[in-house]
Amino acid sequence: MIRILSAFVLAIFGTLSAGSANAADPAPRLADAVPNQYVVVPGDTLWDISARFLKEPWRWPEIWRMNRAQIKNPHRIYPGDVIVLERDAGGAPYLRLESKQRPQIRAESLSQAIPPIPPNVIDPFIATPLFVEQNTLQTAPRIVATQQDRVFLGKGDTAYVAGADPAQKQWQVFRNGQPLYDPEDPKRILGYEAFHLGSATQMKPGNPAVFEIDTAKQEIGYGDRLVPAVRPELVDYVPHAPDQKIEGRVVSVYGGVGSGGRLSIVALNRGGADGVEVGHVLALERNRTVVQRDEDDRHQNVVIPAVRFGLVFVFRIFEHVSYALAVQSDGTIEVNDFLRTP
Structure with missing residues (x-):
């Protein structure tokens, strides 16, 4: 995983490059009290380093002056490297990387490169x-019997499974999980959040087939x-703002909790069929309705204008659902919050 993340290390800072940014977009804004330089230390992530320089961290390549072709094979940043903020003849800011170690080929393993986000998350x-x-x-192979004297199975136990493809060796075990309803159409079930129980290996094909539980x-x-x-499938992707307008809602906060915050995993009611891509950066906006009483003491719903309070980036997509990591959150993330192109 670290190898995959390292492949686009600078990219987490960026969305539209200098060569592809919309001309109508304002220039990236520097952060308050922006440093003239920063020395990279172990434990840094690229997103956090970017936030030291920019109010919009995903727009890093615009002041790094990289184009999309360069971003596909970006420089890697290592502890000890120095990131310097400079200005050109016209006064426009740009960033430059100074390496304290300058061999032609780095001897360090890829795992020593600064990752875009905490990989363990x-x-x-x-x-x-x-x-x-x-x-x-509903149509997947199912366990029809357990080994003798066992009601429930654990690691190393035997299960007998009907309907398994004899050519498939490795399997994941599930139980019907929580349905994910579309906030924009409460009667529509997008699918089910996986209630993942463990993994198993098919030891002997048949009907039923003999399986061994690997993990439980x-x-x-x-x-x-x-x-x-x-x-x-993991691809070398560049986190970036969508080229088109995308609007969606938070369907759930992973783990069955009602709310989350920074580094929470959230599900969106938009997926690959809706134009969402792995690497998309989306803005979180609060969706609130306050119930009050009017002058006649009747209930009145007051819709509070949406306020942006965070950012997520998408790392897995399905047809109509995608999952994203909250890389920034100034408040509590709740089901039904808006997600929009930043």
């Missing part, structure tokens, strides 16, 4: 299924369903 959500499309589990996060038993274990 996002890695479990890359490796573990998050979402199951509607009706997927929860008790596994009769009726639980299996889905082929396919790790999502």
Whole structure:
């Protein structure tokens, strides 16, 4: 995972490059009390470093003066490197990287490069299924019996599964999870948040097939369903603002909690079919309605204007749902909050 993240290290700072930014966009705003230089230290993330220089951290390449071709293979930043803020002849600010170590080829492992975000936060959500499309589990192979004298199964136990593809060895075990309703259409179920129980290996094909439980996060038993274990394809992506207008809502805060904050994982009611891409940066806006009483003591709903309070970036997408990490939040993230192109 760190290798994948390191492949676009500078990119988390940026969205539209100098060569592709909309001419109508105002220039990136420097942060208050912006430093003239910053020395990178172990434990830094690129997003936090960017926020030291810019009020809009994702627009880093615009003052780094990188174009999209360069961003595809960006420089890597390492502890000890110095980021310097300078100005050109016209007074426009730009950033320059000074390396304290200048071999032609770096000897450090990729894991020593500064990651865009804390990799330990996002890695479990890359490796573990998050979402199951509607009706997927109803037709999935299921456990029809457990090994003798066992009601529930754990690591190393045997399960007997009906309907399993004999060519598929590795599987994930699920139970019907919480439905995700579209806030814009409360009767529409987008799918189910995956109630992931563990993983299993098909040891002997058949009907039922013999499976061995590899991992068990929860008790596994009769009726639980299996889905082929396919790790999502990871691409070298550049976090960026969408080129088109995207508007959506927060469907859930992962983990079944009602609210979240910075570094929370949130589900959006927009996915690949709606133009959402892995790497999109979206703005969080508060969606509030206050119930008051009017002069006649009748209930009155007052819609409070949306106020931007954070940023997320998308790291996994499905057809109509996507998952994003809250990289910035000045308040509590709640279900039904707005997500928009920043």
